[in-house]
Amino acid sequence: MAGYFFHVFNDEKTHDDEGQVFADLAGAIARAEKDCIALALESIAEHRHLIMRHHIDIEDSKGRGVATVSFGDVITVSA
Template identity: 60%
Template sequence: MAATNRPALHFQNMARYFFHVHNDVETRDELGQEFPNLEAARASAARDCIALAVHSITNSATSSCITASI
């Protein structure tokens, strides 16, 4: 059996962030997503909030307020 020269794999534990959406009703994130740090989680939340706002504006005759908590 020949030995292989492979670099050791190092896995960094990432924190799990939960994105709860409040848009007339509260939608709790039960699964969460893993991100390397809070800044990455906030960036993802910002992109998702923009997408939700655009969807709400283009598909609804009434205005609504969308908030998210991390």
């Protein structure tokens, strides 16, 4: 089990000081993907816009950046 921190970069920057524990990095990435989808839906509902480059940076317990998940990674827009 390892601790990961999720720093959100969307219309506001939110630094995660608490973190969460996951079995591995794949679990942390899956959580960030779900959070990106929820944040994207919130942005559309509240602001009527979506910026695909908004993202969540994942940091390990040693302060190293280990992954980034952007809205564009988890959302497909079709016409």
